[in-house]
Amino acid sequence: MFKNIIIYFFSGTGNAKTAAHWIAEKAKSQGLPAEVIRIEKHTPVPHTRFEENTLVGFCFPTHGFNTPPIVIDFIRRFPKSKGTKIFLLNTRAGMKLSKLFTPGMSGTALWWPAMMLWSIGYACIGFQPLDLPSNWISVHPGLRKKVVDSIFNRCRKITDRFTEKLLDGKRVYQAFWGLPVDILISPISILYYLFGRFALSKTYFASYKCNNCDKCIKDCPVGAIKLVDKRPFWTYKCESCMHCMNYCPERAIETGHAFFIFLWWLAFSIIPVLIIDVLGNYGIIPEDTIKTGYKYIYYGVQFGVGMWIIFGGYGLMHFLMRFKWINYLITWTSLTRFRFWRRYKAPGRFLRMN
Numbered sequence: 033m034f035k036n037i038i039i040y041f042f043s044g045t046g047n048a049k050t051a052a053h054w055i056a057e058k059a060k061s062q063g064l065p066a067e068v069i070r071i072e073k074h075t076p077v078p079h080t081r082f083e084e085n086t087l088v089g090f091c092f093p094t095h096g097f098n099t100p101p102i103v104i105d106f107i108r109r110f111p112k113s114k115g116t117k118i119f120l121l122n123t124r125a126g127m128k129l130s131k132l133f134t135p136g137m138s139g140t141a142l143w144w145p146a147m148m149l150w151s152i153g154y155a156c157i158g159f160q161p162l163d164l165p166s167n168w169i170s171v172h173p174g175l176r177k178k179v180v181d182s183i184f185n186r187c188r189k190i191t192d193r194f195t196e197k198l199l200d201g202k203r204v205y206q207a208f209w210g211l212p213v214d215i216l217i218s219p220i221s222i223l224y225y226l227f228g229r230f231a232l233s234k235t236y237f238a239s240y241k242c243n244n245c246d247k248c249i250k251d252c253p254v255g256a257i258k259l260v261d262k263r264p265f266w267t268y269k270c271e272s273c274m275h276c277m278n279y280c281p282e283r284a285i286e287t288g289h290a291f292f293i294f295l296w297w298l299a300f301s302i303i304p305v306l307i308i309d310v311l312g313n314y315g316i317i318p319e320d321t322i323k324t325g326y327k328y329i330y331y332g333v334q335f336g337v338g339m340w341i342i343f344g345g346y347g348l349m350h351f352l353m354r355f356k357w358i359n360y361l362i363t364w365t366s367l368t369r370f371r372f373w374r375r376y377k378a379p380g381r382f383l384r385m386n
C-alpha cells in the first residue's frame with residue numbers, strides 16, 4: 033500500500049518523539065522504510081510534492097487544548113498535494129488513578145492541522161490521541177516512575193495497533209469519539225492560543241542555582257530563551273513545552289507560583305479597581321461603573337491594564353532577581369523547587385535519537 037513513511041514530530045519532553053519512533057519501528061518491522069524528522073525552529077519544510085504512496089505523519093503534544101504553534105506554522109508552509117495520505121497523532125496528559133488510566137483532552141489539537149492539510153489536498157486517514165504521561169509540571173509534580181512505565185506500556189500497544197491498521201490501508205478515526213467534548217472546550221483552546229500561551233511563557237525563571245551552562249538556551253526547540261543580564265530570559269516565543277525545566281542539569285528552572293499569583297491579583301483585581309475609582313472621581317467615567325451597566329468599561333480596563341502589568345511584571349522580576357535575596361524569595365515561594373516536585377522526561381532509548 034505504501035512505499036515509505038515520513039513522520040514529523042515536535043516534542044518537549046519526549047512523548048511525541050517516542051510515539052513517532054514507535055510508529056517508525058513498527059513500519060520498519062514490516063519492511064517499510066521510515067524516516068523520523070524533528071520539527072524545530074529551523075527545520076526546512078519540504079518544497080516539492082510527496083511521492084505517491086508516501087505516508088506522512090505528524091506527532092506532537094497537546095498544549096492548552098490546541099496544537100503547538102510551531103507545528104501549525106510548519107504545516108502552514110507545507111506544499112500542496114493531490115491526495116497524499118497523512119495521519120495525525122497528538123500526545124496528551126495521561127494519568128493513572130489506582131488501576132484506572134485517565135485520558136487528557138484534545139480540544140482543537142487534531143482538527144485544526146487536519147483542516148489545514150485537507151484544504152491543500154491531503155487525505156487524512158488517521159487521527160489518534162495518545163495519553164502518555166502528563167508533562168505539565170508547572171501545575172503538578174511529575175508522575176512516579178511506576179506509573180510512567182505502566183502508561184508507556186499501554187500506549188505502546190495502542191500505537192502499534194494504530195500503525196498496523198494504517199499500514200493495512202485502514203482508516204483509524206479514534207479521535208472522533210472525543211469530538212463532542214473537543215467542540216465544547218474549543219473556546220478555551222482559542223483563548224489559550226490568543227492569550228494563555230503568552231502569559232504562561234512569563235512564569236518561568238532561572239533560580240540562584242543556575243550556573244549559566246546555557247543548555248536551556250541551546251536546546252530550546254523553538255529558540256525562545258535568550259540571555260538577558262547574564263541570565264536566561266523567556267520570550268513570547270516560548271511554547272511552554274517544558275523541555276528547559278525538565279532537562280536543566282541543575283534543576284534551576286522554576287515556575288514562580290507565589291510571584292505570579294501576586295502579580296495576577298494586582299493586575300486583574302486591585303489596580304484596575306483603583307484606576308476605575310480614580311477615573312470615576314475625576315468624572316471621566318460614571319462613578320459607579322463597577323455596579324452599573326457600564327461594566328464593560330471595567331472589564332476593558334481590567335484586561336488592558338492587567339496584560340500590561342503581567343508582561344511588564346516579568347521584566348521587572350527578571351531585573352530584580354539580580355539581587356540575591358529577591359531571587360531567594362521568588363525561588364522559595366515556588367512549588368517546583370520542592371524535592372517532591374518531580375521533573376518529567378519520557379523514559380527509554382529514543383531520548384538521544386533524532
Ligand SMILES: Cc1cc2nc3c(=O)[nH]c(=O)nc-3n(C[C@H](O)[C@H](O)[C@H](O)COP(=O)(O)O)c2cc1C
Nearest residue numbers: 044045046047048093094096097124125136137167
Ligand atoms: C503548557 C502545557 C499545556 C498542556 N495542555 C494539555 C491539554 O490541553 N490537554 C492534554 O491532554 N494535555 C495537555 N498537556 C500535556 C501534554 O500534552 C502531554 O504531557 C504530552 O504528552 C507531552 O508531550 P511531549 O513530551 O512530546 O512534549 C499540556 C502540557 C503543557 C506543558
